[in-house]
Amino acid sequence: MPVEVTDSRLEISHPNGSSVELLLYGANIISWKAPGKTDGAIEERLYTSPKAFLDGSKPVRGGIPVVFPFFGPPTRPEHSQLSQHGFARSEVWKFDGIVSDNADVVSVRLVFEPNDSVKAKFPAPFRLFYIVALFAHQLNTSLHVENPSETQVLTFQALLHTYIRTEVAVSTVTPLKGLTYINKLKPGLPEEVETRDEVDVKEPADFVYKLAGGDYKVVGNGKGIHVQAKGFKDVVIWNPGTDGKKMSDLAEGGWDHFICVEPGAASYWIDLSPGSTWEGQQILTVL
Numbered sequence: 001m002p003v004e005v006t007d008s009r010l011e012i013s014h015p016n017g018s019s020v021e022l023l024l025y026g027a028n029i030i031s032w033k034a035p036g037k038t039d040g041a042i043e044e045r046l047y048t049s050p051k052a053f054l055d056g057s058k059p060v061r062g063g064i065p066v067v068f069p070f071f072g073p074p075t076r077p078e079h080s081q082l083s084q085h086g087f088a089r090s091e092v093w094k095f096d097g098i099v100s101d102n103a104d105v106v107s108v109r110l111v112f113e114p115n116d117s118v119k120a121k122f123p124a125p126f127r128l129f130y131i132v133a134l135f136a137h138q139l140n141t142s143l144h145v146e147n148p149s150e151t152q153v154l155t156f157q158a159l160l161h162t163y164i165r166t167e168v169a170v171s172t173v174t175p176l177k178g179l180t181y182i183n184k185l186k187p188g189l190p191e192e193v194e195t196r197d198e199v200d201v202k203e204p205a206d207f208v209y210k211l212a213g214g215d216y217k218v219v220g221n222g223k224g225i226h227v228q229a230k231g232f233k234d235v236v237i238w239n240p241g242t243d244g245k246k247m248s249d250l251a252e253g254g255w256d257h258f259i260c261v262e263p264g265a266a267s268y269w270i271d272l273s274p275g276s277t278w279e280g281q282q283i284l285t286v287l
């Protein structure tokens with residue numbers, strides 16, 4: 001069966017053996033297994049901490065968390081009752097059907113409409129759709145934000161907080177040289193310009209690159225993932241390093257095995273006019 005649906009998860013299988021495992025909680029992809037283009041060995045391409053909470057009690061430490069309606073800690077009064085990175089990653093989404101099922105791609109759609117709990121803390125009307133499309137060597141995830149209001153503008157941020165599995169000691173992200181970035185580890189300092197041809201995260205990193213171009217490669221030991229983004233102007237590069245010891249849901253040394261490459265609207269806000277829909281897409285391809 002290309003798509004197995006249980007009360008809490010979706011399992012998507014591609015004819016070539018690739019697979020995706022997704023929790024309805026947060027529409028959080030927790031696993032993407034795909035073959036390399038040369039050796040054909042099917043490997044896990046994302047990092048989900050072995051200590052991640054997968055029971056819906058806490059946002060998942062890993063995979064591809066969906067961030068909406070804002071990135072980072074709440075900074076606006078209308079978000080004062082919400083937690084870091086908003087609620088999309090910690091609410092239960094609904095399976096909304098299979099979009100395609102053929103030899104090339106198996107894709108599904110999920111939907112989230114505000115429940116009473118969300119409405120109480122975030123009264124603006126909205127609807128979210130999330131399309132997950134599994135190809136032979138590629139995983140596309142697309143977030144659609146609908147503004148059903150006839151009068152109100154919907155203002156939000158959105159980001160896909162992707163944990164790319166890779167060995168930090170030998171991995172880099174390119175191309176980021178020349179981009180302006182906010183160093184979140186040095187709050188209050190002016191923005192900086194990236195001077196490195198290749199960015200590594202051997203030291204803790206929490207960088208919001210602005211107007212980043214939407215085409216990145218994470219490579220280590222000759223293997224890696226091509227990350228393309230559409231609709232998301234920024235990209236966040238994060239790894240806590242040994243500060244990860246303070247995170248109860250990040251396994252010891254887990255920080256050595258991922259780089260978060262997060263296409264997003266992180267440094268700017270989107271104003272979605274009444275009756276409109278916005279889309280942000282991430283395309284992950286095995287190199």
Ligand code: TA6
Binds near residue numbers: 206
């Ligand atoms: O995307 C980077 C970041 O904003 C970091 O500042 C760090 O907080 C990370 O997200 C993880 O956030 P979380 O709420 O999942 O612990």
